Amino acid sequence: MAEYIESLQRLAEEFGRLEGVGKKTAMRMAFSVLELEQEDAEAFASAILEARRRIHLCPVCQNLTDRDICPICADPDRDHGLICVVTDARAVMAMEKVREFRGVYHVLHGLISPINGVTPEQLKIRELLARVESGEVQEIIVATNPTVEGEATAMYLSRLLRPLGVRVTRLAYGVPVGADLEYADEVTLFRALEGRRDV
Numbered sequence: 001m002a003e004y005i006e007s008l009q010r011l012a013e014e015f016g017r018l019e020g021v022g023k024k025t026a027m028r029m030a031f032s033v034l035e036l037e038q039e040d041a042e043a044f045a046s047a048i049l050e051a052r053r054r055i056h057l058c059p060v061c062q063n064l065t066d067r068d069i070c071p072i073c074a075d076p077d078r079d080h081g082l083i084c085v086v087t088d089a090r091a092v093m094a095m096e097k098v099r100e101f102r103g104v105y106h107v108l109h110g111l112i113s114p115i116n117g118v119t120p121e122q123l124k125i126r127e128l129l130a131r132v133e134s135g136e137v138q139e140i141i142v143a144t145n146p147t148v149e150g151e152a153t154a155m156y157l158s159r160l161l162r163p164l165g166v167r168v169t170r171l172a173y174g175v176p177v178g179a180d181l182e183y184a185d186e187v188t189l190f191r192a193l194e195g196r197r198d199v
């Protein structure tokens, strides 16, 4: 019956655009919106617009931010000579749970994957190279997942960056193979960080 209510149908279609939201869930979400007070619905809509409008990539680390330069890159107390390279913005959040990590980040926005047609040029590798060439960087910790793509990307970065005189390391295998960094707990991540090895 929902098919006949045009604006409800349209709302469900919009929710269906979101990653991981199937048709049924999208329709349930659309119905939930109708239960909101008018002003709450307006706040919800404007939160979407504002986030989309204000959030962009930090020009230094390529992480998401709503400031000119993200708070991590702007923090003088962090070690800007130690860069942890991660696949996406969610991995930064996971790494930040390990409070002992006092370095900074670089977000690649993907992994090298010849099968899926993802080449190094499509990732934020050029930007990483520029940071290394600026001379301040001493160590790069590659924290990509231990998958085929994650390993291939780590090897590529090692070959690219080591000749420039920086140490390139990889998280130890305390992180279970195939596990998403996002779901690794604090202690596991801390051990993986402590036990990192050169690649």
Ligand SMILES: [Zn+2]
Pocket (backbone or CB within 6 Å): 058, 059, 060, 061, 062, 063, 069, 070, 071, 072, 073, 074
């Ligand atoms: Zn940044």
